[in-house]
Amino acid sequence: MRWIRKNLVGAIAVLVLIYLFIPIAVVIAFSFNQPDSKFNLSWNEFSLDAWSQLCGVPGVCSSFLTSVQIGLITTLIATVLGTMIAFALVRYRFRGRTSTNLLIFMPMATPEVVMGSSLLALFLNLRFPLGTVTVMIAHVMFIISFVVVAVKARLQGMDPRLEEAARDLYAGPAATFRHVTFPLVLPGIVGAALLGFSLSFDDFIISFFNAGTLVTFPIYIWGAAQRGIPPQVNALASLVFIAALAIVLGAQLVSWRRRRALASR
Amino acid sequence: MAPVLPVASVAPAPLEGQKRSSRSVYLLLIPGLAWLAVFFVIPLLTLFMTSLQKESATKPGTYVFGIQVSNYVDALSEYWPQFVRSFVYAGLATLIALVIAYPLAYFIAFKAGSWRSLMLVLVVAPSFASFLLRTYAWKTILADEGPVTSTLNALHLLPDGRVLNTGIAVVAGLTYTFLPFMILPLYASLDRMDYRLIEAGGDLYASPVKVFSRVTWPLSMPGVVAGTLLTFIPAAGDFINAELLGSAKDRMIGNVIQTNFIEFRDYPTASALSFVLMAAILILVFGYIRRSGTEDLV
Numbered sequence: 001m002r003w004i005r006k007n008l009v010g011a012i013a014v015l016v017l018i019y020l021f022i023p024i025a026v027v028i029a030f031s032f033n034q035p036d037s038k039f040n041l042s043w044n045e046f047s048l049d050a051w052s053q054l055c056g057v058p059g060v061c062s063s064f065l066t067s068v069q070i071g072l073i074t075t076l077i078a079t080v081l082g083t084m085i086a087f088a089l090v091r092y093r094f095r096g097r098t099s100t101n102l103l104i105f106m107p108m109a110t111p112e113v114v115m116g117s118s119l120l121a122l123f124l125n126l127r128f129p130l131g132t133v134t135v136m137i138a139h140v141m142f143i144i145s146f147v148v149v150a151v152k153a154r155l156q157g158m159d160p161r162l163e164e165a166a167r168d169l170y171a172g173p174a175a176t177f178r179h180v181t182f183p184l185v186l187p188g189i190v191g192a193a194l195l196g197f198s199l200s201f202d203d204f205i206i207s208f209f210n211a212g213t214l215v216t217f218p219i220y221i222w223g224a225a226q227r228g229i230p231p232q233v234n235a236l237a238s239l240v241f242i243a244a245l246a247i248v249l250g251a252q253l254v255s256w257r258r259r260r261a262l263a264s265r
Numbered sequence: 266m267a268p269v270l271p272v273a274s275v276a277p278a279p280l281e282g283q284k285r286s287s288r289s290v291y292l293l294l295i296p297g298l299a300w301l302a303v304f305f306v307i308p309l310l311t312l313f314m315t316s317l318q319k320e321s322a323t324k325p326g327t328y329v330f331g332i333q334v335s336n337y338v339d340a341l342s343e344y345w346p347q348f349v350r351s352f353v354y355a356g357l358a359t360l361i362a363l364v365i366a367y368p369l370a371y372f373i374a375f376k377a378g379s380w381r382s383l384m385l386v387l388v389v390a391p392s393f394a395s396f397l398l399r400t401y402a403w404k405t406i407l408a409d410e411g412p413v414t415s416t417l418n419a420l421h422l423l424p425d426g427r428v429l430n431t432g433i434a435v436v437a438g439l440t441y442t443f444l445p446f447m448i449l450p451l452y453a454s455l456d457r458m459d460y461r462l463i464e465a466g467g468d469l470y471a472s473p474v475k476v477f478s479r480v481t482w483p484l485s486m487p488g489v490v491a492g493t494l495l496t497f498i499p500a501a502g503d504f505i506n507a508e509l510l511g512s513a514k515d516r517m518i519g520n521v522i523q524t525n526f527i528e529f530r531d532y533p534t535a536s537a538l539s540f541v542l543m544a545a546i547l548i549l550v551f552g553y554i555r556r557s558g559t560e561d562l563v
Contacts, residue, residue, distance in 0.1 A: 140304075
């Protein structure tokens with residue numbers, strides 16, 4: 001009884017983590033399924049077909065590449081714009097701070113269906129053709145805020161004495177920024193960019209409203225859900241999941257090693 | 266939909282060491298804020314204008330400028346059940362998420378030791394797999410002959426004898442989808458808490474329940490509020506879970522907005538509904554700001 005009480009929180013914590021991963025196990029497992037109907041919903045037979053012919057179904061790979069392209073370009077734009085705002089918020093006092101905070105926060109607090117539909121209302125009223133450009137505009141819009149949050153956290157966690165030291169050693173503002181500030185903030189910016197890419201790559205609702213006839217990977221999945229999702233989609237999503245997990249765990253390992261190396265010095 | 270890292274949303278903003286306002290700060294701010302003004306604020310105004318449009322007299326099926334407030338009355342009288350359902354489903358999902366996220370956040374903050382950063386990665390990791398596919402996977406897990414449904418049926422817990430295509434599946438799906446949005450802010454606020462306060466409670470012979478209700482819970486309130494907002498808001502506007510896991514009887518307001526906008530092209534009705542949803546959310550957000558200010562928002 002005492003053991004249970006002592007470890008109850010830990011046991012629940014582990015159960016909740018397992019719960020988070022159950023659907024992922026299903027997604028990966030069903031990439032090895034040979035569906036017996038057009039719907040890949042119940043287990044039939046083990047098969048490597050989806051993995052050996054990743055692009056075997058028309059439209060899967062082209063939609064995947066479309067999403068990668070859109071993700072790369074929107075991440076680049078949003079990371080630059082968001083990083084600039086984060087620097088302004090942490091480093092300067094200025095008029096309009098409250099409205100700036102609010103303007104950054106609102107896209108994160110607005111349901112995607114409202115953002116998607118309101119942008120569509122704008123594009124329809126302007127008779128602006130829907131497609132790659134409108135989807136990229138929409139993605140940059142909702143990713144900026146997340147970049148600001150991530151970079152701002154990194155900037156706030158920085159030791160201000162490091163920059164003071166650089167100035168004491170007669171580094172000018174430009175040199176201080178290049179050799180001290182920027183390298184220290186870079187991990188935060190890279191993290192923000194990875195987050196931004198994953199948000200863009202996985203976005204469905206806002207893209208769906210503003211895509212017109214453009215098919216991104218999530219839009220392909222949505223369309224396929226009505227007529228049966230081919231296991232190739234599961235295989236590609238599994239690949240993305242494993243790659244992203246490897247990047248994050250790799251980064252964790254590097255920072256853990258560095259901390260240990262510093263500690264033993 | 267990847268989870269946000271709202272860890273910073275509860276971090277304090279140190280104001281010392283900041284430079285005074287100079288003109289160059291606006292060069293940093295303007296490009297990004299202009300993007301948000303043009304593609305977030307102006308669309309909301311356009312949405313409002315569209316919600317008041319009336320049908321063209323000469324070309325049926327197209328809409329022209331108008332101030333037709335009756336659009337709102339019509340939309341709400343037709344779709345109020347979906348509105349109510351959205352708030353009930355999202356409220357239930359938020360409550361369940363809070364109950365199961367709290368122990369995990371508590372464990373990561375206070376008990377995980379060197380496992381802490383790995384556990385945080387594991388909380389974020391599920392969102393690296395496609396959100397649509399994960400929701401679709403629940404169709405397999407909750408299927409009528411599947412293990413979950415047969416277990417619950419053996420215990421006679423299901424009124425309809427099934428989970429999939431009922432409101433239960435929709436709430437379960439919403440809870441799952443937005444759980445990381447609850448875990449991360451809770452963790453952030455627990456992590457900032459001084460664990461010695463909890464220990465002191467125990468040292469003073471308070472029972473664990475009393476320590477929790479008088480010390481831990483009140484101190485974690487910022488995380489509870491932030492997590493509740495970040496879970497409830499997207500859940501109330503979601504239409505994926507209701508579409509994939511529910512039946513026609515479980516439609517939420519997001520489904521109505523989506524079909525009216527994209528399939529029926531009834532822009533004024535869809536815009537009116539979207540705007541009402543936004544207004545409801547704004548009331549929640551401003552309630553939060555009056556409590557906590559804007560500095561901790563981003």
